[in-house]
Amino acid sequence: MADDPQERRQAMDKEILLQADHITKKYSGKTIIRDINIELGKGELVSLLGMSGSGKTTLFHVLSGLTLPEEGRVLLRGEDVTGNPGRVSYMLQKDMLFSHKKIIDNVSLPLVIRGMGRKEARAQADPLFEDFGLEGTQYLYPCQLSGGMRQRAALLRTYLSSQGVALLDEPFSALDTITKSLIHKWYLDVMERIDLSTLFITHDIDEAILLSDRIYILNGKPGQIRDQIIIKEKKPRDENFSLSDQFLAYKREIIGKL
Amino acid sequence: MNGKLPSITSKLPAAAALALICLVWFLVCETGAVPAYMLPSPVDVARAMVNDFPTIMDHSRVTLQEAFYGLCIGVGLAFITATVMDRFLLLDRALYPLMIITQTIPTIAIAPLLVLWMGFGMAPKITLVVITTFFPITVGLLDGYRNVDRDAIDLMRAMGAGRMQIFTHVKFPSALPNFFSGLRISASYAVVGAVISEWLGGFEGLGVYMTRVKKAYAFDKMFAVIIFIVIISLLLMAFVNLLSRVAMPWVQVEKRQDLASAGETGK
Numbered sequence: 001m002a003d004d005p006q007e008r009r010q011a012m013d014k015e016i017l018l019q020a021d022h023i024t025k026k027y028s029g030k031t032i033i034r035d036i037n038i039e040l041g042k043g044e045l046v047s048l049l050g051m052s053g054s055g056k057t058t059l060f061h062v063l064s065g066l067t068l069p070e071e072g073r074v075l076l077r078g079e080d081v082t083g084n085p086g087r088v089s090y091m092l093q094k095d096m097l098f099s100h101k102k103i104i105d106n107v108s109l110p111l112v113i114r115g116m117g118r119k120e121a122r123a124q125a126d127p128l129f130e131d132f133g134l135e136g137t138q139y140l141y142p143c144q145l146s147g148g149m150r151q152r153a154a155l156l157r158t159y160l161s162s163q164g165v166a167l168l169d170e171p172f173s174a175l176d177t178i179t180k181s182l183i184h185k186w187y188l189d190v191m192e193r194i195d196l197s198t199l200f201i202t203h204d205i206d207e208a209i210l211l212s213d214r215i216y217i218l219n220g221k222p223g224q225i226r227d228q229i230i231i232k233e234k235k236p237r238d239e240n241f242s243l244s245d246q247f248l249a250y251k252r253e254i255i256g257k258l
Numbered sequence: 259m260n261g262k263l264p265s266i267t268s269k270l271p272a273a274a275a276l277a278l279i280c281l282v283w284f285l286v287c288e289t290g291a292v293p294a295y296m297l298p299s300p301v302d303v304a305r306a307m308v309n310d311f312p313t314i315m316d317h318s319r320v321t322l323q324e325a326f327y328g329l330c331i332g333v334g335l336a337f338i339t340a341t342v343m344d345r346f347l348l349l350d351r352a353l354y355p356l357m358i359i360t361q362t363i364p365t366i367a368i369a370p371l372l373v374l375w376m377g378f379g380m381a382p383k384i385t386l387v388v389i390t391t392f393f394p395i396t397v398g399l400l401d402g403y404r405n406v407d408r409d410a411i412d413l414m415r416a417m418g419a420g421r422m423q424i425f426t427h428v429k430f431p432s433a434l435p436n437f438f439s440g441l442r443i444s445a446s447y448a449v450v451g452a453v454i455s456e457w458l459g460g461f462e463g464l465g466v467y468m469t470r471v472k473k474a475y476a477f478d479k480m481f482a483v484i485i486f487i488v489i490i491s492l493l494l495m496a497f498v499n500l501l502s503r504v505a506m507p508w509v510q511v512e513k514r515q516d517l518a519s520a521g522e523t524g525k
Contacts, residue, residue, distance in 0.1 A: 039428055057334075064416045065416070084416045085416050085417075086416070086417060086418020088416075089416070089417075092409050092412065092413055093409075094409060096407075096409060096410055096413045098410070098427070098428065098431070098432075100431040100432070100434070100506065100508050100513065101427075101431075101508075103322070107428065109417065110417045110418075113417050113419045113423055114418065141511045141512070143507075143508070143511060143512045143515045144511065144515060147520055161416075
Protein backbone atom coordinates (compact mmCIF):
# COMPACT_ATOMS: atom_id res chain seq x y z
CA MET A 1 0.00 0.00 0.00
CA ALA A 2 1.45 3.33 -1.01
CA ASP A 3 1.17 5.59 2.00
CA ASP A 4 2.87 8.57 0.46
CA PRO A 5 0.18 10.60 -1.28
CA GLN A 6 2.41 11.31 -4.23
CA GLU A 7 2.88 7.61 -4.69
CA ARG A 8 -0.85 7.15 -4.32
CA ARG A 9 -1.38 9.65 -7.09
CA GLN A 10 1.07 7.90 -9.31
CA ALA A 11 -0.50 4.53 -8.59
CA MET A 12 -3.85 6.08 -9.35
CA ASP A 13 -2.68 7.42 -12.64
CA LYS A 14 -2.11 3.86 -13.66
CA GLU A 15 -5.54 2.62 -12.74
CA ILE A 16 -8.35 5.08 -13.21
CA LEU A 17 -11.66 3.48 -12.32
CA LEU A 18 -14.09 6.26 -13.11
CA GLN A 19 -13.61 9.16 -15.40
CA ALA A 20 -15.78 12.09 -16.39
CA ASP A 21 -14.61 13.15 -19.78
CA HIS A 22 -15.54 16.71 -20.86
CA ILE A 23 -19.06 16.51 -19.50
CA THR A 24 -21.54 19.31 -20.20
CA LYS A 25 -25.14 19.04 -19.04
CA LYS A 26 -28.03 21.38 -19.75
CA TYR A 27 -31.55 21.47 -18.38
CA SER A 28 -34.15 23.26 -20.50
CA GLY A 29 -31.50 25.12 -22.44
CA LYS A 30 -29.60 26.25 -19.35
CA THR A 31 -26.09 24.90 -18.88
CA ILE A 32 -25.77 23.46 -15.38
CA ILE A 33 -22.25 22.03 -15.59
CA ARG A 34 -19.65 22.72 -18.26
CA ASP A 35 -16.72 20.68 -19.45
CA ILE A 36 -16.18 18.64 -16.33
CA ASN A 37 -13.11 16.42 -16.24
CA ILE A 38 -12.56 14.37 -13.12
CA GLU A 39 -11.00 11.05 -12.31
CA LEU A 40 -11.27 8.56 -9.52
CA GLY A 41 -8.43 6.13 -8.96
CA LYS A 42 -8.55 2.73 -7.34
CA GLY A 43 -8.79 2.93 -3.55
CA GLU A 44 -9.20 6.69 -3.61
CA LEU A 45 -11.68 8.86 -1.79
CA VAL A 46 -12.20 12.02 -3.76
CA SER A 47 -14.47 14.84 -2.62
CA LEU A 48 -16.45 17.19 -4.74
CA LEU A 49 -16.82 20.44 -2.85
CA GLY A 50 -18.92 23.33 -4.03
CA MET A 51 -21.62 25.82 -3.19
CA SER A 52 -25.28 24.91 -3.49
CA GLY A 53 -26.44 25.07 -7.06
CA SER A 54 -23.02 24.44 -8.53
CA GLY A 55 -24.31 21.27 -10.18
CA LYS A 56 -22.78 18.60 -7.96
CA THR A 57 -25.89 16.46 -7.91
CA THR A 58 -26.40 16.97 -11.64
CA LEU A 59 -22.89 15.67 -12.20
CA PHE A 60 -23.71 12.60 -10.08
CA HIS A 61 -26.87 12.00 -12.10
CA VAL A 62 -24.75 11.98 -15.24
CA LEU A 63 -22.04 9.77 -13.72
CA SER A 64 -24.59 7.24 -12.49
CA GLY A 65 -26.25 7.12 -15.91
CA LEU A 66 -29.57 8.58 -14.76
CA THR A 67 -29.33 11.39 -17.31
CA LEU A 68 -27.52 11.80 -20.57
CA PRO A 69 -25.06 14.67 -20.86
CA GLU A 70 -25.18 16.99 -23.88
CA GLU A 71 -21.48 16.51 -24.33
CA GLY A 72 -18.84 14.20 -22.96
CA ARG A 73 -18.60 10.64 -21.76
CA VAL A 74 -18.51 8.65 -18.54
CA LEU A 75 -15.87 5.93 -18.51
CA LEU A 76 -15.84 3.05 -16.05
CA ARG A 77 -12.53 1.20 -16.29
CA GLY A 78 -12.21 2.63 -19.77
CA GLU A 79 -15.64 1.41 -20.90
CA ASP A 80 -18.15 4.01 -22.04
CA VAL A 81 -21.13 3.80 -19.66
CA THR A 82 -22.72 7.17 -20.48
CA GLY A 83 -26.48 7.07 -19.88
CA ASN A 84 -26.29 3.47 -18.78
CA PRO A 85 -27.63 3.19 -15.21
CA GLY A 86 -26.80 0.22 -13.02
CA ARG A 87 -23.03 0.39 -13.58
CA VAL A 88 -21.87 3.09 -11.19
CA SER A 89 -23.35 2.78 -7.72
CA TYR A 90 -25.03 5.91 -6.36
CA MET A 91 -26.10 6.70 -2.81
CA LEU A 92 -28.47 9.62 -2.52
CA GLN A 93 -28.58 12.24 0.23
CA LYS A 94 -31.36 10.46 2.10
CA ASP A 95 -30.70 6.87 3.10
CA MET A 96 -33.70 5.80 1.00
CA LEU A 97 -34.18 2.52 2.79
CA PHE A 98 -37.60 1.21 1.82
CA SER A 99 -39.80 1.08 4.90
CA HIS A 100 -41.64 -2.01 3.64
CA LYS A 101 -38.52 -4.13 3.31
CA LYS A 102 -36.49 -5.69 6.10
CA ILE A 103 -32.90 -4.45 6.29
CA ILE A 104 -31.51 -7.57 4.65
CA ASP A 105 -33.93 -7.20 1.73
CA ASN A 106 -33.16 -3.49 1.41
CA VAL A 107 -29.48 -4.19 1.35
CA SER A 108 -29.61 -7.12 -1.06
CA LEU A 109 -32.02 -5.35 -3.42
CA PRO A 110 -29.31 -4.50 -5.98
CA LEU A 111 -28.53 -8.21 -6.29
CA VAL A 112 -32.21 -9.07 -6.75
CA ILE A 113 -32.47 -6.37 -9.42
CA ARG A 114 -29.59 -8.00 -11.25
CA GLY A 115 -31.62 -11.18 -11.39
CA MET A 116 -30.47 -13.09 -8.32
CA GLY A 117 -33.07 -15.01 -6.29
CA ARG A 118 -34.09 -13.53 -2.95
CA LYS A 119 -32.62 -16.39 -0.91
CA GLU A 120 -29.30 -16.29 -2.69
CA ALA A 121 -29.13 -12.48 -2.47
CA ARG A 122 -29.81 -12.64 1.28
CA ALA A 123 -27.10 -15.28 1.70
CA GLN A 124 -24.60 -13.08 -0.12
CA ALA A 125 -25.45 -9.96 1.86
CA ASP A 126 -25.62 -11.60 5.27
CA PRO A 127 -21.86 -12.06 5.97
CA LEU A 128 -21.26 -8.35 5.26
CA PHE A 129 -23.50 -7.19 8.10
CA GLU A 130 -20.74 -7.73 10.61
CA ASP A 131 -18.23 -5.72 8.58
CA PHE A 132 -20.68 -2.86 8.41
CA GLY A 133 -21.48 -2.98 12.13
CA LEU A 134 -25.02 -4.10 11.44
CA GLU A 135 -24.96 -7.55 12.97
CA GLY A 136 -28.37 -8.54 14.30
CA THR A 137 -30.32 -5.99 12.27
CA GLN A 138 -30.94 -8.27 9.29
CA TYR A 139 -34.59 -8.94 10.01
CA LEU A 140 -35.53 -5.56 11.44
CA TYR A 141 -37.39 -2.86 9.55
CA PRO A 142 -35.65 0.48 8.81
CA CYS A 143 -37.77 2.32 11.39
CA GLN A 144 -36.13 0.21 14.10
CA LEU A 145 -32.63 1.51 13.32
CA SER A 146 -30.88 4.67 14.47
CA GLY A 147 -29.82 7.33 11.96
CA GLY A 148 -26.20 6.19 11.92
CA MET A 149 -27.16 2.55 11.42
CA ARG A 150 -29.55 3.40 8.62
CA GLN A 151 -26.76 5.25 6.89
CA ARG A 152 -24.48 2.25 7.26
CA ALA A 153 -27.19 0.00 5.86
CA ALA A 154 -27.57 2.36 2.90
CA LEU A 155 -23.79 2.22 2.43
CA LEU A 156 -23.86 -1.55 2.48
CA ARG A 157 -26.55 -1.52 -0.18
CA THR A 158 -24.47 0.93 -2.20
CA TYR A 159 -21.49 -1.35 -1.83
CA LEU A 160 -23.46 -4.39 -2.99
CA SER A 161 -24.64 -2.55 -6.07
CA SER A 162 -21.18 -1.22 -6.81
CA GLN A 163 -18.52 -2.60 -9.01
CA GLY A 164 -15.77 -1.11 -6.87
CA VAL A 165 -16.93 2.46 -7.39
CA ALA A 166 -19.49 4.41 -5.39
CA LEU A 167 -20.88 7.90 -5.67
CA LEU A 168 -22.03 9.28 -2.32
CA ASP A 169 -24.14 12.44 -2.27
CA GLU A 170 -23.69 14.04 1.17
CA PRO A 171 -24.15 10.72 2.91
CA PHE A 172 -23.45 11.99 6.41
CA SER A 173 -24.99 15.45 6.30
CA ALA A 174 -28.09 14.47 8.28
CA LEU A 175 -26.14 12.97 11.19
CA ASP A 176 -25.24 14.72 14.42
CA THR A 177 -21.59 15.72 14.99
CA ILE A 178 -20.64 12.83 17.26
CA THR A 179 -22.24 10.16 15.08
CA LYS A 180 -20.65 11.82 12.09
CA SER A 181 -17.10 11.65 13.44
CA LEU A 182 -17.62 8.01 14.44
CA ILE A 183 -18.94 7.13 11.03
CA HIS A 184 -16.04 8.94 9.31
CA LYS A 185 -13.52 6.70 11.05
CA TRP A 186 -15.58 3.65 10.39
CA TYR A 187 -16.04 4.54 6.74
CA LEU A 188 -12.33 4.98 6.03
CA ASP A 189 -11.66 1.67 7.70
CA VAL A 190 -14.36 -0.24 5.87
CA MET A 191 -13.47 1.34 2.53
CA GLU A 192 -9.96 0.04 2.86
CA ARG A 193 -11.12 -3.45 3.73
CA ILE A 194 -13.73 -3.85 1.05
CA ASP A 195 -11.75 -2.04 -1.61
CA LEU A 196 -14.29 0.59 -2.52
CA SER A 197 -13.29 3.75 -4.34
CA THR A 198 -15.51 6.69 -3.59
CA LEU A 199 -16.47 9.97 -5.13
CA PHE A 200 -18.08 12.03 -2.45
CA ILE A 201 -20.20 15.18 -2.49
CA THR A 202 -20.02 17.34 0.59
CA HIS A 203 -20.76 20.86 1.78
CA ASP A 204 -18.59 20.33 4.80
CA ILE A 205 -15.01 21.54 4.24
CA ASP A 206 -13.74 19.85 7.44
CA GLU A 207 -15.24 16.55 6.37
CA ALA A 208 -13.65 16.84 2.96
CA ILE A 209 -10.17 17.54 4.38
CA LEU A 210 -10.50 14.78 6.95
CA LEU A 211 -11.57 12.06 4.54
CA SER A 212 -10.25 12.82 1.09
CA ASP A 213 -7.18 11.99 -0.91
CA ARG A 214 -8.09 14.77 -3.28
CA ILE A 215 -10.68 17.50 -3.37
CA TYR A 216 -12.20 18.95 -6.51
CA ILE A 217 -13.63 22.42 -6.21
CA LEU A 218 -16.75 22.77 -8.33
CA ASN A 219 -17.96 26.31 -8.65
CA GLY A 220 -19.70 28.98 -10.66
CA LYS A 221 -22.75 29.03 -12.87
CA PRO A 222 -22.55 26.88 -14.88
CA GLY A 223 -20.51 24.70 -12.55
CA GLN A 224 -16.95 24.07 -13.56
CA ILE A 225 -14.00 22.40 -11.86
CA ARG A 226 -11.96 25.33 -10.53
CA ASP A 227 -9.19 23.48 -8.85
CA GLN A 228 -7.95 20.30 -7.35
CA ILE A 229 -6.39 20.05 -3.91
CA ILE A 230 -4.35 17.07 -2.83
CA ILE A 231 -4.45 16.28 0.89
CA LYS A 232 -1.08 14.83 1.66
CA GLU A 233 -1.57 13.65 5.25
CA LYS A 234 -1.62 9.96 5.95
CA LYS A 235 -5.02 8.33 6.53
CA PRO A 236 -6.82 7.67 8.78
CA ARG A 237 -6.49 11.17 10.15
CA ASP A 238 -7.41 11.63 13.79
CA GLU A 239 -9.03 14.54 15.62
CA ASN A 240 -5.64 16.12 16.29
CA PHE A 241 -5.19 16.64 12.60
CA SER A 242 -8.32 18.74 12.47
CA LEU A 243 -6.77 21.07 15.07
CA SER A 244 -3.39 21.36 13.35
CA ASP A 245 -2.02 24.32 11.42
CA GLN A 246 -1.77 22.13 8.38
CA PHE A 247 -5.50 21.49 8.50
CA LEU A 248 -6.22 25.20 8.80
CA ALA A 249 -3.91 25.91 5.90
CA TYR A 250 -5.92 23.50 3.73
CA LYS A 251 -9.11 25.08 4.94
CA ARG A 252 -7.91 28.58 4.10
CA GLU A 253 -6.82 27.45 0.67
CA ILE A 254 -10.21 25.86 -0.02
CA ILE A 255 -12.24 28.81 1.27
CA GLY A 256 -10.12 31.08 -0.94
CA LYS A 257 -11.02 28.99 -3.95
CA LEU A 258 -14.70 28.63 -3.19
CA MET B 259 -50.66 -6.20 28.34
CA ASN B 260 -49.77 -2.54 28.63
CA GLY B 261 -50.39 -2.12 24.93
CA LYS B 262 -53.92 -3.50 25.19
CA LEU B 263 -55.05 -1.23 27.97
CA PRO B 264 -54.98 2.12 26.09
CA SER B 265 -56.75 0.57 23.10
CA ILE B 266 -59.58 -0.61 25.37
CA THR B 267 -59.84 2.68 27.25
CA SER B 268 -59.83 4.63 23.97
CA LYS B 269 -62.90 2.67 22.83
CA LEU B 270 -64.82 3.23 26.05
CA PRO B 271 -66.34 6.63 25.12
CA ALA B 272 -67.76 5.24 21.87
CA ALA B 273 -69.24 2.22 23.66
CA ALA B 274 -70.73 4.48 26.33
CA ALA B 275 -72.27 6.77 23.69
CA LEU B 276 -73.80 3.76 21.92
CA ALA B 277 -75.19 2.42 25.19
CA LEU B 278 -76.66 5.83 25.99
CA ILE B 279 -78.38 6.07 22.59
CA CYS B 280 -79.88 2.59 23.08
CA LEU B 281 -81.07 3.61 26.54
CA VAL B 282 -82.72 6.78 25.26
CA TRP B 283 -84.28 4.79 22.42
CA PHE B 284 -85.59 2.24 24.92
CA LEU B 285 -87.02 4.91 27.24
CA VAL B 286 -88.66 6.83 24.39
CA CYS B 287 -90.45 3.64 23.32
CA GLU B 288 -91.28 2.41 26.83
CA THR B 289 -92.80 5.68 27.91
CA GLY B 290 -94.88 5.82 24.75
CA ALA B 291 -93.45 9.17 23.67
CA VAL B 292 -93.23 7.76 20.13
CA PRO B 293 -95.85 5.21 19.06
CA ALA B 294 -94.57 1.65 18.55
CA TYR B 295 -95.68 1.49 14.89
CA MET B 296 -93.32 4.35 14.11
CA LEU B 297 -90.35 3.35 16.20
CA PRO B 298 -90.12 -0.21 17.53
CA SER B 299 -88.42 -0.64 20.89
CA PRO B 300 -84.88 -2.06 20.90
CA VAL B 301 -86.26 -5.07 22.74
CA ASP B 302 -88.70 -5.78 19.89
CA VAL B 303 -85.90 -5.33 17.37
CA ALA B 304 -83.71 -7.78 19.24
CA ARG B 305 -86.59 -10.26 19.42
CA ALA B 306 -87.24 -9.87 15.67
CA MET B 307 -83.56 -10.40 15.01
CA VAL B 308 -83.50 -13.65 16.99
CA ASN B 309 -86.76 -14.99 15.53
CA ASP B 310 -85.89 -14.09 11.96
CA PHE B 311 -82.26 -15.07 12.21
CA PRO B 312 -82.46 -18.11 9.86
CA THR B 313 -84.33 -16.07 7.21
CA ILE B 314 -81.95 -13.14 7.53
CA MET B 315 -78.98 -15.49 7.20
CA ASP B 316 -80.46 -17.03 4.02
CA HIS B 317 -80.95 -13.63 2.45
CA SER B 318 -77.59 -12.29 3.60
CA ARG B 319 -75.85 -15.23 1.92
CA VAL B 320 -77.08 -13.90 -1.43
CA THR B 321 -76.27 -10.28 -0.58
CA LEU B 322 -72.81 -11.20 0.62
CA GLN B 323 -72.18 -13.19 -2.54
CA GLU B 324 -73.10 -10.19 -4.68
CA ALA B 325 -70.98 -7.91 -2.52
CA PHE B 326 -68.03 -10.28 -2.60
CA TYR B 327 -68.08 -10.89 -6.37
CA GLY B 328 -68.61 -7.20 -7.02
CA LEU B 329 -65.82 -6.21 -4.69
CA CYS B 330 -63.39 -8.71 -6.25
CA ILE B 331 -64.16 -7.51 -9.75
CA GLY B 332 -64.04 -3.88 -8.56
CA VAL B 333 -60.62 -4.39 -6.98
CA GLY B 334 -59.29 -6.15 -10.08
CA LEU B 335 -60.58 -3.45 -12.42
CA ALA B 336 -59.35 -0.68 -10.13
CA PHE B 337 -55.88 -2.20 -10.00
CA ILE B 338 -55.66 -2.49 -13.78
CA THR B 339 -57.09 1.00 -14.38
CA ALA B 340 -54.89 2.73 -11.80
CA THR B 341 -51.76 0.96 -12.98
CA VAL B 342 -52.41 1.73 -16.64
CA MET B 343 -53.32 5.34 -15.83
CA ASP B 344 -50.12 5.72 -13.85
CA ARG B 345 -48.11 4.30 -16.73
CA PHE B 346 -49.68 6.43 -19.48
CA LEU B 347 -50.11 10.08 -18.58
CA LEU B 348 -52.43 10.69 -21.53
CA LEU B 349 -54.89 8.06 -20.30
CA ASP B 350 -54.72 9.57 -16.83
CA ARG B 351 -55.62 13.00 -18.20
CA ALA B 352 -58.42 11.52 -20.28
CA LEU B 353 -60.00 9.27 -17.65
CA TYR B 354 -59.55 11.03 -14.33
CA PRO B 355 -62.15 13.78 -14.90
CA LEU B 356 -64.60 11.18 -16.25
CA MET B 357 -64.16 9.12 -13.13
CA ILE B 358 -64.93 12.12 -10.95
CA ILE B 359 -68.09 12.81 -12.97
CA THR B 360 -69.30 9.21 -12.61
CA GLN B 361 -69.02 9.62 -8.85
CA THR B 362 -71.60 12.40 -8.87
CA ILE B 363 -74.25 10.08 -10.33
CA PRO B 364 -76.30 8.70 -7.44
CA THR B 365 -76.23 4.92 -7.12
CA ILE B 366 -79.96 4.81 -6.64
CA ALA B 367 -80.41 6.42 -10.06
CA ILE B 368 -78.36 3.85 -11.96
CA ALA B 369 -79.80 0.81 -10.20
CA PRO B 370 -83.17 0.75 -12.06
CA LEU B 371 -81.34 1.13 -15.38
CA LEU B 372 -79.15 -1.84 -14.56
CA VAL B 373 -82.22 -3.90 -13.69
CA LEU B 374 -83.77 -2.89 -17.02
CA TRP B 375 -80.67 -3.90 -18.92
CA MET B 376 -79.70 -7.03 -17.03
CA GLY B 377 -82.88 -8.40 -15.48
CA PHE B 378 -83.62 -9.45 -11.92
CA GLY B 379 -80.71 -11.85 -11.42
CA MET B 380 -77.38 -11.28 -9.78
CA ALA B 381 -75.76 -9.46 -12.72
CA PRO B 382 -77.19 -5.94 -12.10
CA LYS B 383 -76.40 -6.21 -8.37
CA ILE B 384 -72.82 -7.25 -8.97
CA THR B 385 -72.44 -4.51 -11.57
CA LEU B 386 -73.67 -1.87 -9.14
CA VAL B 387 -71.26 -3.08 -6.48
CA VAL B 388 -68.44 -2.93 -9.04
CA ILE B 389 -69.39 0.65 -9.91
CA THR B 390 -69.48 1.76 -6.27
CA THR B 391 -66.31 -0.01 -5.11
CA PHE B 392 -64.16 0.73 -8.13
CA PHE B 393 -63.64 4.43 -7.50
CA PRO B 394 -62.23 4.56 -3.94
CA ILE B 395 -59.70 1.86 -4.73
CA THR B 396 -58.63 3.37 -8.05
CA VAL B 397 -58.13 6.80 -6.49
CA GLY B 398 -56.33 5.27 -3.51
CA LEU B 399 -53.93 3.36 -5.73
CA LEU B 400 -53.33 6.32 -8.04
CA ASP B 401 -52.49 8.58 -5.10
CA GLY B 402 -50.21 5.91 -3.70
CA TYR B 403 -48.36 5.50 -6.98
CA ARG B 404 -47.98 9.26 -7.37
CA ASN B 405 -46.72 9.86 -3.86
CA VAL B 406 -43.70 7.63 -4.32
CA ASP B 407 -40.56 9.64 -3.64
CA ARG B 408 -38.91 10.70 -6.89
CA ASP B 409 -35.54 9.90 -5.29
CA ALA B 410 -36.65 6.33 -4.59
CA ILE B 411 -37.27 5.85 -8.29
CA ASP B 412 -33.94 7.47 -9.16
CA LEU B 413 -32.21 5.14 -6.74
CA MET B 414 -33.89 2.12 -8.30
CA ARG B 415 -32.89 3.32 -11.76
CA ALA B 416 -29.32 3.91 -10.62
CA MET B 417 -29.28 0.29 -9.46
CA GLY B 418 -30.27 -0.70 -12.97
CA ALA B 419 -33.93 -1.53 -12.25
CA GLY B 420 -36.42 -1.67 -15.10
CA ARG B 421 -39.95 -0.30 -15.05
CA MET B 422 -41.45 -3.57 -13.85
CA GLN B 423 -38.93 -3.93 -11.02
CA ILE B 424 -39.55 -0.35 -9.91
CA PHE B 425 -43.25 -1.17 -9.83
CA THR B 426 -43.00 -4.39 -7.82
CA HIS B 427 -40.29 -3.28 -5.39
CA VAL B 428 -41.26 0.33 -4.79
CA LYS B 429 -44.43 1.66 -6.37
CA PHE B 430 -46.87 -1.08 -5.46
CA PRO B 431 -45.69 -1.62 -1.86
CA SER B 432 -45.70 2.15 -1.30
CA ALA B 433 -49.26 2.35 -2.58
CA LEU B 434 -50.50 -0.47 -0.31
CA PRO B 435 -51.55 1.77 2.61
CA ASN B 436 -53.65 3.89 0.21
CA PHE B 437 -55.01 0.75 -1.41
CA PHE B 438 -56.21 -0.57 1.93
CA SER B 439 -57.85 2.69 2.95
CA GLY B 440 -59.70 2.55 -0.37
CA LEU B 441 -60.60 -1.09 0.20
CA ARG B 442 -61.91 -0.32 3.71
CA ILE B 443 -64.37 2.22 2.26
CA SER B 444 -65.23 -0.04 -0.67
CA ALA B 445 -65.97 -3.03 1.54
CA SER B 446 -68.71 -1.12 3.34
CA TYR B 447 -69.99 0.38 0.08
CA ALA B 448 -70.18 -3.13 -1.36
CA VAL B 449 -72.84 -4.34 1.05
CA VAL B 450 -74.84 -1.12 0.82
CA GLY B 451 -74.57 -1.20 -2.99
CA ALA B 452 -75.85 -4.78 -3.12
CA VAL B 453 -78.79 -3.97 -0.81
CA ILE B 454 -79.79 -0.87 -2.80
CA SER B 455 -79.82 -2.81 -6.06
CA GLU B 456 -81.92 -5.54 -4.42
CA TRP B 457 -84.54 -2.98 -3.43
CA LEU B 458 -85.31 -2.45 -7.08
CA GLY B 459 -86.06 -6.00 -7.92
CA GLY B 460 -84.91 -9.51 -7.28
CA PHE B 461 -85.86 -12.76 -5.65
CA GLU B 462 -83.47 -13.03 -2.73
CA GLY B 463 -81.18 -10.87 -0.67
CA LEU B 464 -81.36 -8.54 2.33
CA GLY B 465 -82.66 -5.71 0.14
CA VAL B 466 -85.50 -7.88 -1.15
CA TYR B 467 -86.33 -8.97 2.39
CA MET B 468 -86.29 -5.34 3.53
CA THR B 469 -88.85 -4.30 0.93
CA ARG B 470 -91.04 -7.25 1.91
CA VAL B 471 -91.08 -6.44 5.63
CA LYS B 472 -91.56 -2.76 4.83
CA LYS B 473 -94.68 -3.56 2.83
CA ALA B 474 -95.92 -5.61 5.83
CA TYR B 475 -95.19 -2.61 8.11
CA ALA B 476 -93.04 -4.92 10.23
CA PHE B 477 -90.75 -2.12 11.37
CA ASP B 478 -89.11 -4.19 14.06
CA LYS B 479 -87.96 -6.64 11.37
CA MET B 480 -86.78 -3.78 9.21
CA PHE B 481 -84.70 -2.37 12.03
CA ALA B 482 -83.32 -5.86 12.63
CA VAL B 483 -82.17 -6.07 9.02
CA ILE B 484 -80.63 -2.59 9.15
CA ILE B 485 -78.68 -3.50 12.27
CA PHE B 486 -77.66 -6.75 10.65
CA ILE B 487 -76.31 -4.85 7.63
CA VAL B 488 -74.35 -2.58 9.96
CA ILE B 489 -72.86 -5.62 11.68
CA ILE B 490 -71.90 -7.23 8.36
CA SER B 491 -70.27 -4.00 7.16
CA LEU B 492 -68.30 -3.65 10.38
CA LEU B 493 -67.17 -7.26 10.17
CA LEU B 494 -66.05 -6.73 6.59
CA MET B 495 -64.11 -3.63 7.58
CA ALA B 496 -62.48 -5.55 10.42
CA PHE B 497 -61.56 -8.26 7.93
CA VAL B 498 -59.95 -5.66 5.66
CA ASN B 499 -58.03 -4.33 8.66
CA LEU B 500 -56.79 -7.80 9.43
CA LEU B 501 -55.80 -8.28 5.81
CA SER B 502 -53.88 -4.99 5.81
CA ARG B 503 -52.00 -6.04 8.94
CA VAL B 504 -50.95 -9.28 7.31
CA ALA B 505 -50.03 -7.58 4.04
CA MET B 506 -48.12 -4.69 5.67
CA PRO B 507 -46.39 -6.02 8.79
CA TRP B 508 -43.99 -3.06 8.78
CA VAL B 509 -46.83 -0.63 9.54
CA GLN B 510 -47.42 -2.33 12.91
CA VAL B 511 -43.69 -2.21 13.65
CA GLU B 512 -43.63 1.51 12.81
CA LYS B 513 -46.61 2.18 15.08
CA ARG B 514 -45.01 0.32 17.98
CA GLN B 515 -41.77 2.20 17.33
CA ASP B 516 -43.59 5.54 17.40
CA LEU B 517 -45.32 4.60 20.63
CA ALA B 518 -42.02 3.54 22.20
CA SER B 519 -40.27 6.77 21.22
CA ALA B 520 -43.23 8.82 22.44
CA GLY B 521 -42.95 6.92 25.74
CA GLU B 522 -39.23 7.69 25.94
CA THR B 523 -39.70 11.39 25.53
CA GLY B 524 -42.45 11.23 28.15
CA LYS B 525 -45.24 12.47 25.89
